[in-house]
Amino acid sequence: MSDRRNLFNKVWDLHAIENLPSGQTQLFIGLQMLHEVTSPQAFEMLRDRNLKVMFPERTLATVDHIVPTQSVLRPFQDGLAEQMMSAIETNCKEFGITLFDLKDQRQGVVHVVGPEIGATQPGMTIVCGDSHTSTHGAFGAIALGIGTSQVAHVLATQTLALAKPRVRKVIVNGKMKPGVFAKDVTLYIIRKLGVQGGVGYAYEYAGEVFDNMSMEERMTVCNMSIEGGARCGYINPDQTTVDYIQGREQAPKGEEFDRAAKWWLSLASGPDAEFDDVVEYDAADIEPTVTWGINPGQSVGVNENLPQLADYSKDDQVGIQEAFDYMGLEAGQAIKGLNIDVAFIGSCTNGRISDLRQAAEIAKGRHVAENVKALVVPGSQQVLKQAVEEGLDKIFEAAGFEWRGAGCSMCLAMNPDKLVGNQISASSSNRNFKGRQGSPTGRTLLMSPAMVAAAAINGYVSDVREMLEPATV
Amino acid sequence: MSEITSVTGTGVPLLLDDIDTDRIIPARYLRCVTFDGLGENAFEDDRQQDPNHPFDNPVYRQGTVLVSGRNFGCGSSREHAPQALIRWGVKAVIAESFAEIFYGNCTSLGVPAVCASRADLEKLSNAIKADPNLEIRVDLEQCQVTYESESVPVTINESARNALMTGQYDFLAQLLDRKDKIQTRASEIPYMNQFAN
Numbered sequence: 001m002s003d004r005r006n007l008f009n010k011v012w013d014l015h016a017i018e019n020l021p022s023g024q025t026q027l028f029i030g031l032q033m034l035h036e037v038t039s040p041q042a043f044e045m046l047r048d049r050n051l052k053v054m055f056p057e058r059t060l061a062t063v064d065h066i067v068p069t070q071s072v073l074r075p076f077q078d079g080l081a082e083q084m085m086s087a088i089e090t091n092c093k094e095f096g097i098t099l100f101d102l103k104d105q106r107q108g109v110v111h112v113v114g115p116e117i118g119a120t121q122p123g124m125t126i127v128c129g130d131s132h133t134s135t136h137g138a139f140g141a142i143a144l145g146i147g148t149s150q151v152a153h154v155l156a157t158q159t160l161a162l163a164k165p166r167v168r169k170v171i172v173n174g175k176m177k178p179g180v181f182a183k184d185v186t187l188y189i190i191r192k193l194g195v196q197g198g199v200g201y202a203y204e205y206a207g208e209v210f211d212n213m214s215m216e217e218r219m220t221v222c223n224m225s226i227e228g229g230a231r232c233g234y235i236n237p238d239q240t241t242v243d244y245i246q247g248r249e250q251a252p253k254g255e256e257f258d259r260a261a262k263w264w265l266s267l268a269s270g271p272d273a274e275f276d277d278v279v280e281y282d283a284a285d286i287e288p289t290v291t292w293g294i295n296p297g298q299s300v301g302v303n304e305n306l307p308q309l310a311d312y313s314k315d316d317q318v319g320i321q322e323a324f325d326y327m328g329l330e331a332g333q334a335i336k337g338l339n340i341d342v343a344f345i346g347s348c349t350n351g352r353i354s355d356l357r358q359a360a361e362i363a364k365g366r367h368v369a370e371n372v373k374a375l376v377v378p379g380s381q382q383v384l385k386q387a388v389e390e391g392l393d394k395i396f397e398a399a400g401f402e403w404r405g406a407g408c409s410m411c412l413a414m415n416p417d418k419l420v421g422n423q424i425s426a427s428s429s430n431r432n433f434k435g436r437q438g439s440p441t442g443r444t445l446l447m448s449p450a451m452v453a454a455a456a457i458n459g460y461v462s463d464v465r466e467m468l469e470p471a472t473v
Numbered sequence: 474m475s476e477i478t479s480v481t482g483t484g485v486p487l488l489l490d491d492i493d494t495d496r497i498i499p500a501r502y503l504r505c506v507t508f509d510g511l512g513e514n515a516f517e518d519d520r521q522q523d524p525n526h527p528f529d530n531p532v533y534r535q536g537t538v539l540v541s542g543r544n545f546g547c548g549s550s551r552e553h554a555p556q557a558l559i560r561w562g563v564k565a566v567i568a569e570s571f572a573e574i575f576y577g578n579c580t581s582l583g584v585p586a587v588c589a590s591r592a593d594l595e596k597l598s599n600a601i602k603a604d605p606n607l608e609i610r611v612d613l614e615q616c617q618v619t620y621e622s623e624s625v626p627v628t629i630n631e632s633a634r635n636a637l638m639t640g641q642y643d644f645l646a647q648l649l650d651r652k653d654k655i656q657t658r659a660s661e662i663p664y665m666n667q668f669a670n
Binding site: 026036084087121123124131149150157160162295319412414431435440463 | 489490491493496499500505506507508517518519521522548549550551552555570571573574576578581614630632633636639647648649651652655658659661662663664665667668669
């Protein structure tokens with residue numbers, strides 16, 4: 001009889017140890033990733049209870065959130081950042097955990113690094129004290145963001161107490177139009193299902209659109225699952241997945257790789273797999289998308305106007321008006337043509353090599369508009385190295401973009417890169433929350449890296465399709 | 474851990490939707506290696522921009538029961554958010570709904586997060602505004618919130634309720650109890666075993 005379980009349930013069952021008195025499941029965790037923001041208190045909890053790390057070899061650490069992108073000379077100018085950096089160095093040394101520090105060429109944003117070194121693999125349970133851990137679901141893993149107390153639980157026991165979510169299959173069929181990218185697909189899904197539409201669910205992304213995506217594009221989609229309220233998102237492993245992993249530092253080698261690949265492919269949801277819910281969209285309906293509000297569900301196609309208050313229920317109107325007021329925008333106005341002050345290309349959503357290539361294609365031979373500050377921040381040192389080899393840094397610099405070192409940078413501005421006052425930023429990152437980019441009144445418009453590059457060049461929100469080479473349109 | 478069957482205190486009305494973790498504690502206050510002191514910066518930016526923010530209003534300063542709207546705590550997994558609320562003085566949150574990671578973080582820190590209908594939240598919020606000294610009781614045993622002569626039903630995830638009421642909301646001890654089973658399960662997982670099984 002065929003296995004009607006979907007991938008999520010197969011992987012869950014494999015890792016379930018037993019039911020706890022609370023009704024939750026104790027789940028084995030295959031890989032925990034750490035960074036400097038959410039781990040120091042967890043290590044302190046271990047010390048308080050005199051506990052060790054149970055599987056240090058299933059744990060890896062990097063530094064990303066507070067890393068300056070201009071000078072990484074120690075000690076950092078920011079004393080608090082220096083304290084956090086020292087803490088993760090001391091903690092990893094004391095507890096026997098591999099740390100990709102600033103001198104290590106593998107350093108970078110945790111969700112860029114894990115896949116890049118081959119640590120992220122299908123069928124794993126993966127956690128990190130960071131909500132964008134959902135990124136790793138692109139490989140067909142159950143990948144969850146957790147809180148600091150849970151980080152301590154996993155360090156001490158390599159397990160977590162978890163309630164099992166339901167699984168919603170999100171199907172997107174058809175062909176994506178030229179100039180439409182993975183970021184537009186995920187913003188479209190969040191707009192349709194809402195920022196709390198995914199609460200209680202894991203999302204399985206399926207259909208032609210995801211089948212045809214590269215691993216980088218799949219990571220962008222899964223990364224933003226959390227913005228739609230889903231606990232995690234994943235895509236079934238296929239040959240694209242297997243090919244991406246092969247040859248990477250921590251990937252299985254030789255015959256072991258062949259055995260691994262066979263197992264990975266066997267995990268995929270079969271044609272008659274069962275789901276708790278199914279929704280379906282058509283790729284032809286997806287346009288280059290821009291957020292206008294203060295959560296990632298508040299977006300429009302670049303050629304659409306902002307909604308009217310009357311489009312919303314009475315309960316929702318308060319929040320919508322709050323978003324208009326904060327953003328300084330009006331109901332019904334066009335988003336296209338809105339002036340920007342800052343352009344940010346980077347983050348765990350869109351700081352990978354393919355993102356930089358797409359942005360560089362727009363930047364090539366053009367120049368950033370006067371009065372726009374434009375930053376390109378590679379997601380990792382590996383991405384940076386690859387981009388330099390391809391000459392992308394030169395393209396960006398010639399176009400007037402600042403070329404920076406690897407880190408989270410202006411996605412959440414825990415380092416010196418910040419918006420000032422009520423600047424408007426075109427950003428390839430994942431959150432447009434109030435104050436997200438470091439200024440309490442700063443305003444963020446989320447869009448694809450190519451759209452950010454287009455906005456940087458023109459100085460206002462633009463339709464990237466008007467700047468693509470005719471041959472690609 | 475102490476058993477939590479109810480929380481009684483005065484309220485703080487913040488009936489807005491989609492309050493995200495960056496608003497609860499802006500990212501720049503995450504530059505720390507302990508959670509101490511985070512309470513002072515709870516809703517820091519909102520407070521500066523809204524002179525009427527309830528967290529800045531002295532009449533609510535003793536409040537321990539936070540009343541909010543839909544999708545409270547969306548965004549980051551940062552435990553700094555509930556830690557900041559706890560250090561400000563919050564002991565329970567009543568909202569229309571919660572984001573999941575935030576909800577889990579609250580539970581593991583012993584903060585009941587319960588859901589009520591919009592209509593009941595509006596009534597409760599108005600009652601608090603009318604009388605900031607109003608005593609509110611969040612009762613996990615009966616799954617209800619009582620104030621004045623009112624009693625409204627609330628819902629809470631059964632495992633969270635169970636964990637709070639039995640004092641087993643810090644799961645670490647339970648997880649540590651099963652060390653042998655953890656090792657056994659680990660040995661059965663293909664990637665822990667060179668994909669041999």
